[in-house]
Amino acid sequence: MLNVKRNVLVFGVMVLGIALLLWAGWHNLRERRKAMQEAEASHVVLTPAKPGDTAGAAVPDDVGTPHMLGKVAPGFTLETLDGKKVSLSDFKGRPVLVNFWATWCAPCKIEMPWFEEFQKQYSAQGFEILGMTDDVDAGKDAIAKVVKKTGVTYPILLTDGKVQKAYGGLDYLPVSFYVDRNGVVVEETAGLGSKDEIEAHIKKAIASGATPGTGGQ
């Protein structure tokens, strides 16, 4: 009789334990779902703008914008992070992407790894990228950190203030100029575009000005 009572007690404790475990599991799952829903609700992902509702539209009217399309890309000679002098004319006869960026610019850092990928993909066609650091005052260490994080290996140049003015005065970033083999700007973009758009611009720069060596680089 005593054994029966003990067995009933043990069975009861086991049932209670299993019930507790099931409840804890269900409660934990519910809390996790709730937390995920809350995180999802507070997270904002902006969708690409429609034509006419672009980054340009959000830019206040009095902010300067580049306007180099169809013009010869202004020449420059600047130092790289490791102190080498690089000129735009070094790449005469080759398609070049001149990309202005800054360490504080989050969208710039999104497109830089894409640029690196395209640099490798189109290097056989002579394509080159020059990364123009707008905020040189951030210091070489900060610039080097971004370069390392984004994994870019193309030349990173330290701007001098004059080159920004030569390219139209850049009040926001990223800004990119796609220069063809003749040294002419065949496409310019302000703000982060899609990877496909960037590749299309690169292809355009590569295809344009097939006769090398006649531009102002």
Added chain:
Amino acid sequence: MAVPSWQMGNLDAPAAKPKSYVVYSAEQQVVTAGKRSVLELHFRVVDGFHVNSHTPKSELLIPTQIVLQPASGVKAEALEYPVGTSYSFSFDPSEKLDVYSGAFTVKVPVVAEAGTHTIEGSLRYQACDHAACYPPKSLPVEVLFTAK
């Protein structure tokens, strides 16, 4: 979406000083003299823009930060910033930022002597819209209050 040059506004317009992307509403506040009170600084990020929060997710991003000058008869404690909102650009949703958009309030705990007071300072921030970012800017801030 990047902006083709033909959509980039009036290219012939004369260059002017850029506007501020954050607006500060200076409001007269009243606190109890000699007791710890909390002043509120109300800011609004212009529609279509956001600024990094006080604690952005990367050391390379510029946090929103207020620097207040010492004011006679006022002892200010560490500022209390609101938490930011998670944000990412549509072309790379995996890259999470922490930002303020719309209205946000920064609290300033103070103990002040009786009288009218003015604390001067500045808000440093770095703004972006949905595709581009603007250089860091500073906005003058004047905190006006009376301790009774």
